[in-house]
Amino acid sequence: MDVVELKTDVLVIGSGAAGMMAALEAANGGVSVILADRSLISRSGATIMAQMTVAVALGSQTPDSPEFHLADTLAAGRDLCDVSLAQLVCEEGPRDILQLDEWKVGWARNANGSIRQAHAPGHDRPRCVYVDFLSTGPAVAKTLRTRVVRQKEVTRVGDLYITDIVVTDGAATGAVGFSLADGRPVAISAKAVVIATGGLTRLYQRNSASANMGGDGYALALRAGATLTDMEFVQFFPIGHLAPRLVGMDPIMWDPFRYKLGGRLLNAEMREFVNDYGNEEAGTYNVTRDRATFAILSEVKAGRGSPAGGAYLSFQHIPEAELRASFGPVIDKLAANGIDLTQMPIEVAPIAHYHMGGVKVDAAMRTGVPGLFSCGEANGGSNGANRLSGNAITEAFVFGRTAGHSAARFAKAAGNADAPVPAGALDLAAAGGPKEGENFAGLIAELQAVMAADVGPFRTEESLTRALGAIAGLKARLGAVPPGAPGPYNMARLDWFDLRTMLLVAEVVTLCAIARKESRGAHQRDDFPAMDDAFVLHHTVTLDGDAIVLGRTPVEGRTIREVA
Amino acid sequence: MRETATLIVRRGNAGDAATTSSYEVPYTPGQSVLDGLRFVRANLDETLSVRHACINANTCKECMIVIDGKVEYACTARLEPRDMVLEPLGNKAHLRDLVTEITPPDERLEHALKTGVGKVAAGA
Ligand SMILES: Cc1cc2nc3c(=O)[nH]c(=O)nc-3n(C[C@H](O)[C@H](O)[C@H](O)COP(=O)(O)OP(=O)(O)OC[C@H]3O[C@@H](n4cnc5c(N)ncnc54)[C@H](O)[C@@H]3O)c2cc1C
Ligand code: FES
Numbered sequence: 077m078d079v080v081e082l083k084t085d086v087l088v089i090g091s092g093a094a095g096m097m098a099a100l101e102a103a104n105g106g107v108s109v110i111l112a113d114r115s116l117i118s119r120s121g122a123t124i125m126a127q128m129t130v131a132v133a134l135g136s137q138t139p140d141s142p143e144f145h146l147a148d149t150l151a152a153g154r155d156l157c158d159v160s161l162a163q164l165v166c167e168e169g170p171r172d173i174l175q176l177d178e179w180k181v182g183w184a185r186n187a188n189g190s191i192r193q194a195h196a197p198g199h200d201r202p203r204c205v206y207v208d209f210l211s212t213g214p215a216v217a218k219t220l221r222t223r224v225v226r227q228k229e230v231t232r233v234g235d236l237y238i239t240d241i242v243v244t245d246g247a248a249t250g251a252v253g254f255s256l257a258d259g260r261p262v263a264i265s266a267k268a269v270v271i272a273t274g275g276l277t278r279l280y281q282r283n284s285a286s287a288n289m290g291g292d293g294y295a296l297a298l299r300a301g302a303t304l305t306d307m308e309f310v311q312f313f314p315i316g317h318l319a320p321r322l323v324g325m326d327p328i329m330w331d332p333f334r335y336k337l338g339g340r341l342l343n344a345e346m347r348e349f350v351n352d353y354g355n356e357e358a359g360t361y362n363v364t365r366d367r368a369t370f371a372i373l374s375e376v377k378a379g380r381g382s383p384a385g386g387a388y389l390s391f392q393h394i395p396e397a398e399l400r401a402s403f404g405p406v407i408d409k410l411a412a413n414g415i416d417l418t419q420m421p422i423e424v425a426p427i428a429h430y431h432m433g434g435v436k437v438d439a440a441m442r443t444g445v446p447g448l449f450s451c452g453e454a455n456g457g458s459n460g461a462n463r464l465s466g467n468a469i470t471e472a473f474v475f476g477r478t479a480g481h482s483a484a485r486f487a488k489a490a491g492n493a494d495a496p497v498p499a500g501a502l503d504l505a506a507a508g509g510p511k512e513g514e515n516f517a518g519l520i521a522e523l524q525a526v527m528a529a530d531v532g533p534f535r536t537e538e539s540l541t542r543a544l545g546a547i548a549g550l551k552a553r554l555g556a557v558p559p560g561a562p563g564p565y566n567m568a569r570l571d572w573f574d575l576r577t578m579l580l581v582a583e584v585v586t587l588c589a590i591a592r593k594e595s596r597g598a599h600q601r602d603d604f605p606a607m608d609d610a611f612v613l614h615h616t617v618t619l620d621g622d623a624i625v626l627g628r629t630p631v632e633g634r635t636i637r638e639v640a
Numbered sequence: 641m642r643e644t645a646t647l648i649v650r651r652g653n654a655g656d657a658a659t660t661s662s663y664e665v666p667y668t669p670g671q672s673v674l675d676g677l678r679f680v681r682a683n684l685d686e687t688l689s690v691r692h693a694c695i696n697a698n699t700c701k702e703c704m705i706v707i708d709g710k711v712e713y714a715c716t717a718r719l720e721p722r723d724m725v726l727e728p729l730g731n732k733a734h735l736r737d738l739v740t741e742i743t744p745p746d747e748r749l750e751h752a753l754k755t756g757v758g759k760v761a762a763g764a
Binding site: 078079080081082083084108110115116117119120124125213214231232233234235236255257258260262264286287288320321322323324325326327413414515516517518520521560563564565566567568571 | 653654668669670671672675678681682683686687688689690691692693694695696697698699700701702713715716718735736737739741742743744746747748749752753755757758759760761762
């Protein structure tokens with residue numbers, strides 16, 4: 077079979093906000109860039125799905141400073157933020173937000189022309205810029221894409237699935253994968269490689285993710301010799317849409333609704349319950365994500381959940397005129413789905429939404445493997461045990477730009493030395509086995525069910541151990557080679573590669589969750605319900621051959637108490 | 641009312657003679673055609689290819705197919721408890737089953753090769 081060989085100075089894997097920022101900045105640094113995505117460029121990750129908030133200390137609404145933003149970020153992270161990374165996000169955020177403004181993203185304005193900032197939960201003041209309450213992500217994706225298209229040094233390649241990073245003498249020298257359109261194996265030789273592949277929420281049955289969020293970057297980084305950190309911290313979004321089936325809308329759409337209009341969370345007895353769990357929510361929506369998740373899942377456990385297994389969210393107390401004034405076009409979309417908010421509550425439940433953990437990097441986005449950089453949601457550390465609303469997009473901008481800068485410098489310093497792709501690197505992409513009667517799409521669904529049941533927001537030693545067993549069983553069924561032969565858009569093969577990634581990443585999350593014998597932020601252990609000072613540390617993960625190796629590192633920088 | 645929908649799907653690779661597969665899937669009011677196709681893939685026939693990324697948000701725009709003769713997004717078109725005929729887009733190059741070449745021309749591997757960033761080599 078023919079193989080395709082590409083060559084570039086900097087390879088960026090993933091074209092969300094982080095990847096596009098990295099590609100732009102690297103090209104500005106005077107090097108050639110290939111921007112690769114397993115799906116359509118700029119369209120297929122979390123960025124285009126983001127709804128509203130982008131947190132940044134602009135001070136255009138109320139006086140603000142990056143220090144205040146940092147204090148809120150560290151408080152939300154519950155002592156586990158890597159302060160150098162959080163600080164970078166807070167201090168450099170304003171620069172990128174203003175750059176996007178110059179590129180005409182269209183941040184919402186006040187009457188006096190200043191950029192408008194909304195007050196989101198967990199922030200001490202109005203700090204979140206937005207374009208529109210549902211279309212910030214699409215506007216960001218489109219703006220960056222327009223810049224990338226104009227940048228001649230960036231070659232965009234969609235439908236290019238990266239399966240492994242090529243490591244030569246301990247340094248990253250490219251990547252291999254295959255072209256989805258025709259199945260041909262592809263080798264890319266690069267002087268520097270940037271991981272910008274986003275998060276892992278597809279590991280869970282109920283998620284806000286796209287099919288491209290199986291945690292590819294974590295597996296790529298591990299197999300290349302890099303270190304992961306904080307992998308036990310998966311953020312669940314408390315009021316994801318559950319029922320009735322709603323199509324054409326993001327499942328996290330209820331956040332702005334509840335935030336703006338004060339929707340009531342009710343149990344099966346039609347009684348408000350959030351305050352039964354030590355919260356003091358009165359009319360407004362100010363309970364943090366981990367607490368709301370706890371309240372809803374506790375009601376379900378106590379047998380007071382809604383029919384589909386969540387809670388009711390009701391706007392019936394709000395006059396139709398007010399609903400319409402706030403969310404006009406969305407009300408029509410809901411009507412098309414047979415949902416009339418004045419007449420019925422909908423059902424919501426916690427869904428996997430964002431990953432705090434990820435590739436361990438320094439403030440220059442270096443992974444420790446020479447030539448390998450990482451940015452965006454693929455990174456771990458900046459959000460500690462829980463992420464503040466709005467910090468993810470800002471982090472994608474800042475980390476992306478920083479990674480692009482570092483990668484360009486590295487590539488330039490590398491000179492003209494060519495790194496041929498080592499023999500055997502393309503074997504997996506070209507391999508094909510007879511079909512052994514396994515349905516890998518079905519096995520992915522099985523894994524998602526296991527993760528939801530046993531590695532969800534509430535965990536115990538027992539549930540986590542059970543999950544490890546199930547993951548081992550699924551691993552045995554994966555086998556060593558993808559099924560069938562390479563060919564145009566062969567999704568059965570795609571499933572195999574996805575499952576290969578997802579099983580490794582799921583095992584890593586589960587092992588870290590077992591090791592953290594305490595409850596903190598997004599990681600709640602029913603068998604260790606309290607926060608324990610002995611666990612103010614990061615769990616790290618590396619691979620030794622096929623073996624997953626857990627480690628511990630201290631939390632870098634100031635702790636929250638010194639900041640406050 | 642019938643409790644299932646029957647999806648009659650055009651199958652095969654580019655250039656192959658058109659064949660169809662018929663799948664009976666459970667029907668719940670409000671579901672999308674993509675829900676039905678994803679059920680097929682996980683439970684009945686994983687070899688069926690239908691591209692999609694976002695599943696709910698209708699942001700990726702990858703799932704456009706022809707449903708009963710009309711161009712629609714599989715993720716927003718409703719599943720209905722009857723026979724539904726699903727075909728790939730007629731105005732794009734066919735790749736496999738319901739998948740057509742929708743990548744913008746200048747974002748394809750072929751285009752990258754033309755711009756000189758790489759070459760095709762006889763492989764292993
Ligand atoms: C529904 C939703 C709403 C959100 N709302 C907000 C919000 O209001 N505010 C906020 O701050 N954050 C929000 N977030 C989080 C935020 O959107 C993400 O954290 C951020 O966009 C991540 O950007 P990224 O560039 O790192 O990754 P992504 O945008 O996810 O991009 C990753 C890209 O990598 C590609 N890729 C993955 N694996 C491979 C591979 N193997 N080979 C090639 N390419 C690959 C994917 O196809 C994808 O295009 C939201 C997330 C979701 C899902
Ligand atoms: S699956 Fe994304 S638009 Fe239909």
